Amino acid sequence: MMNIRRFVGACLAGLIAAQGATEASAQDAQFTVQTQVVNPDLPAFTATLGGLGNGAEFMRGGGGFEPTVFRNRLTAAADAPNTIIADRQQISNYDSWPEGAFDGADIEVLRIVNGVMQTVRRDRVAQGGYHASGWNMATPSGRMIPAGTTRWNFSWDTFNRMDAPYYYTVRAVDASGNLSQPAAAVSITPPGKPGNVAEKATFQKVKLSGGTASLPAPQNLSVRLAVSRTAMLSWDPVPGAAGYVVYRSDLPPERHRGYSIDLEGTGEPIRKGDMILLRKTFTTPTRAEISTNRVWGAATPTSTFGISFLPGLAGDPGLPDFRLVPHDPDTPVPDPGETYLQVDLKNGGDIQLGKFNFAGPANGYYPTLKPDETYRFEIWLRGQGRITGRFGAGGVYKSIPGLPVEFRVGPEWQKYVVDFRVPPAPPESRSVGKMGIRLFGHGQVDVDNLRIYQLGTDFMDIRPEDRAALMDSGMSALRTHMFIKTKFSSYDLSQLTAPAGVAPRSGGHSLPQMLGITRSLGMDPWVQVEPHFSAEEWLGLVEYLAAPFDPAKDDPKALPWAARRAAQGHSAPWTEDFNKIWFEIGNETWNRLFAPWTFQPMADAGRLNWTKYTAGEVYGLYQEHVLSIMRQSPWWDRLEPKLEPVIGGWGINDYGVDALKRSPGSRVLTNAAYIGGWDSGEGAVQQTPEGYASVMAYAPQVMAAAAKRYHDAVAKAAPDRDVILGTYESGPGYELNGLNGAKVTPEAALAQEKVMKGAGAGAATLDSFLIRAMAGDRIQNFFTYGRGDKFRSHARLDEGGQPYPSWAWLALFNHLGAGGDLLAVETEAVPKRDLPAISRRKEIPDAPMAAVYASRKGDRLTVVVVSRAVPDVPPGTDGHMSVAVDLPIVGAKSLTRYHESGDYRAENFTGPGTEIVSDTLPVPSDPGRLEIPDLAPASAEVYVFEGAEFPG
Template sequence: MRAILILLLTFSISLYSREVVVNVKKEVILHSVPRIGLNVSGRVPKMWHSWVLINCYNNNPGMEGIIHRFMVEVSKGGSDWFEEVKWAKYPNFRKELPDGYWNGCRYVVMYGNSYGRKGIIKSYKYVGNKKSKDSFKAVFKVKEHGKPFKNGDRILLIKDYMPCICGWTLELGKGVERKDVEIYPDNTDCAPVNGGKQCIKIVLKKDGVAALRQWIAIEPQSKKSKRRFWKRFDPEKEYVLSAWLKGSKGCKGILSLSKWKDIKEGKWNEDTTLMVNLEEKWKKYEIKWRGDPFPSRKGFRSIYVGIKGKGWIKIDNVVLYEADEKPFQIRKEIIDELKRMKPGCLRFWGATWDEGFENFLAHPLERQCKRHREFIRNYSLPNLSQSLKLCKEVGAVPWLIIGPSFTPEEWDSLLEFLNGPKESKYGRLRALLGHPSPWTDEFEKIYLELGNETWNWMFSPWVLQPPEVCAEFGNKIFKRVKSSKYYSRKIKLIINGWAVSGRWNGKVDNLCDYHDMIDITSYIGVKEIMNKNLEEKEIFKRILSFPYRKIRVRIEELKRVIEKNGKGTEIAIYESGPSYPLPGPGKPFDERVEYFMKSVAASIATLDSYLIAMENGVKTINFFSFNVGPNWATHTIENHKLKPYIIFTLFSFFNNNIAGKNLVKCEILNNHFYEVKIERGKKSKYFKKYKIPAVACYPLEDKNTYSIILINRSIDEKVE
């Protein structure tokens, strides 16, 4: 036996040292330690940070409308009607949907007595509750008679397309009032290339200026500013703003990147503004520039596209992108960072909520926006083909979240796209998108997860509570998947677990018969750590001890439940890492939390939690998330380039030097223990005491050559 690498991870701030003796055994706990994976976030610049994953800086570039999908839980019903009466966290959203909103839409019963029934909604009426602001009643009538709707049925409502101006705001020049302008979606005449389902038409009834505007979160700021994570124009890069336009002869089309509200003052930035004579046929226009065209000016940068003069204009496919790469490609900088880390898995969010298969597959310029409760989701996430191609390029296994908004037939289409021959409908489409052979030939596995945290009411209406509903919903979908002629054993089906609920995990795993894996989180909890009365030393002690105190207990509990059920279900970790308070416009992030959760201590604790999971047989672990900015992120921006936080650098080292070796047993003969006291509640005077082993040891073997990872969980002493 010989050791070629001893990796000591320590956050000790003491000069006192203690010697430990480790007895390494030959018994293998886990063959071929897995590479750490990542959740992939793909939003374009937004309110509290920016992340340009795809080479497109603006939202809804195709000027598309909305698809709307919603899940209703039936309280009572009959052969041609049903009601939903329940508590609602978002009652105002229901009030925003007028009577008749769902008239003519499709419905599919996804769970319950009338499972499999489908048809058309005849009428919809919202009825408020005068006695309670937190409840509502909605009454639906359908065109068909059939198996009665009953209490507990889950019905998927689908609006395939709604004309809408999404992500763009109408701005008027000096002297022009709103009554002087007509603006509406036009679905009869779109751009000739990737025109999608609609363009936007503006009719200006008097001489003046009217334009659509979208602000971009790009602004020069100091390093101490809360906007320091925002994207900035790189002085070494060339940028392109392009659009397809047509309109009245004699009028001018405007395409501009200017400061917000410049239109009100009647001025435009000359270097980034194009005014053209409109033609009555579609034509593509573009303007180029290098770096920030107005670096000394503060304020949001905005895209303007509109008309000058009395007449009309049609607008489609407005895109701001970097000139050195094609628009909508995954940016080379992103690919290079992923290749450097070599993630084992990439978990994609593109079909998590409110999505359908065709829209998930659509070209970015043809992809419809999605309505989620009272919000409109119009940011760019990789589509299905982009996600799979990225995994192929960086050597990662794809993990696709497929929400409860997919119909059973759409699951069939997804399987055909992944594993169908090129002669099939979606096999031909896959070939046209550049991949003739089945995607199952490309990867050793493809993970398909039914929804994200379907136990979490925050993601209503896509909640499958109680666990009996989650399990049976999974049975319906997964049985169909495994019965498909396009199913492959390489496709692994994942049902949602709940890290803090052993009851949920036990019931779901026991009642669901067709899943391969159950997943949980393993976050380093922020609530008990961020007590403002604690000294810095005590907070770091809590961070370093958290994996042993909490994560170890949860994973071991789930492992016992899985073994008791005897189904051979594999455990996966879908999200993990340091956790943060949920951000908001008033407080995008907490500087104090950033200090502790981006520290070396938090990085060491995260890796410790992963190795604890691997000791318990977990082979798939994903960090949340591959992103830029504060909170859940791997990188910041420095001098216009991505700069990794220490945690990403640690993962890169692990994946390149440790993964693939066998994890073996060991025994620490003279380990030291220290005490951590945690409050039993926010205002409690009582504490729970934990005895924490100061040293964790993880030996790894590869062809009789050993590497040893030593983690010092104590900040009071060094380890030799």
């Protein structure tokens, strides 16, 4: 049970006396709790984890030095026997990947045939078959150089490649947007330090038609390096031209191969609209292999293809030669993963392994080191020659006592450990620091398992403060959010099931780590997996979760994934540890922010293209395709009773309903349901009466209608199916800088935090979750468990570590009301207010300003009372009301009241400003009537009758 301070307020005697009042005319609101069950055995709420484990915050890329698993989804744009023709922007990622980047990659072709998605071809990209070369527009998209101008002065970006030639051409544009043939190409190599164009060019808008103009190609195109160290293109005017467009390329036109993928083998011809999954694993790529000149020095090539903790890619100037090498089967390195890093150091050369991963207390983003804790750096090393390691830190902790530490690296694998403590940091410091190791000397050094964590808890295990907070929460399931949003650089099944700290693209998190933590908390896992696995990987996942393995008699070669699980210390199938395993493919697969793992409309190739499926339907068909693969496993019968496939919908349309219709194997439909925030389009809420009122109005104005719409839509779309509805993310929402073009000032951001992490928002969150439960929702998820700002449940430990009110109220209900039957409540009388339309919210006349919910579990009756009223909305009102609730009981042994210690403006973001406290009250002389003489504005109160006696 949560640690709630119990006290009896000074006004308790008056409250007790008031509970004896019986005059209905004295009440502002009156409700009747009925015996009818609305939502039986209501499950406890759930939560999403953004990351969890001791050391995860310092190692947001893992420390295992593993290969890069590249995955991509494309759409075939034309029919072809053995070639994938796709949009040039998909093929090259907007001129980021060069010719040949994915030669040898695995290809899977998926197609919808007669209402079923199926794999129609497995193949490989031929050597020299990945074509991504041609002319790319150099002038801004949708713009052209005006007809009267026949020159263009341009500069290179600092991250462009400087030691290679660039090729340019120009095409004339006619009045209809048609293009002439290109001018004869010219080339120029940028200077080492390019300059900037002093004056911005003037452009005109243009809509290119894609047609060919009758205009001749521009003549006498030339390029020269200007005095300003910029490039000047010039050409002769073309009579009749409306303007000009300039193009660039990394290769001369005679080497252009276009944008397509040639396949190595033969098989089912590619058809327009086919879904293509591309998979390739990179060990140590050079920049030239994976990067075009345009993004050469940008962060993207390293973040997508690089090795965690290294400052660049293989072959980069200033870096020694390095590579990834497979571990020997009998390596002494524990939890070794697949590979280790090998570096060649010469003549005192060095390499830095580290990253910015901590900051001063005022920073707010990076973690802050605590002076009263001991931290550990450890790394496995083996050296040939004279190799020295030096571990240290910079930034606000650059003067840590005892650091840096140097040690000589021996010839055999050995773990090197440095324990350290930090002095107190100035509270106002925002300085960001890098922590890591410098390896230098002469010889070869092998590196693996770089780890940074806090002593007292095993590496990547749950820390005591997180265990206590989650145990207190009573959540029924934890959603693993660290395995999605990977984009192109992702993981394969081997990395997903690796030990913690190995996989680079999931922050070091792994499936066995999260399953183990979830099991230790007595909760169920809600596993998210990106939708890019091969059939072999989906089958391997089933085996990993559900297949038994006895090392004494089973062959590891026959059951490699079960053997891996057993070798990790979990011999029994994971299915034996949980009541359910919630299974969600991808995350918001409609949201282009998470591309390429999104879906788009597709035609049915078996019905002469007269059937076209919506993006949501394609999502459902793909999910059913995955389930059909998993059903082929000999271990499916062990997994299927526990597995709950989840569809993630979109609250503003029928994307999820469409998906559910096409996936009969899925019976859970969820969508996001935030209170305000960026996806509501309402801006950052402010600390005004109207701001607080908008938060308190969310349940009756948005949540009730949204839940009803989904339940009605599912009843119509799947009338014969037992579908579970709910939310995959919910709770207070936040306006974010940059999303939808929003601009949030620091002052507005702070005000938003205070409102959304205040007592009023806590009551509104409980109200929203329960109003959806009354509509029939069975699974609801708070986003997210974590410490800090925005979508977090708790304050940072250095700021008190207190739960925010939204989390605290949900946790309290989990303990007191979850697992019980949600009862019907009739509203007899209630104060009302007209709610104005706000952004996407519809106007609601006469909306109730109070609500009551009730849950019965055995002889416990839990009654939740919520005030939605806010002082001065409308002007002149004080928001207070009295409430009477008729209850279906005739007696009780005890009564406890829970409420916030502060008013609706009290918040926990800037410090411990409010908490849920409890009063032990005498059972009223008439137990069937609960009277609250003064319900505070924008608040929640929970009354718990233990030993309740129900008539009949």
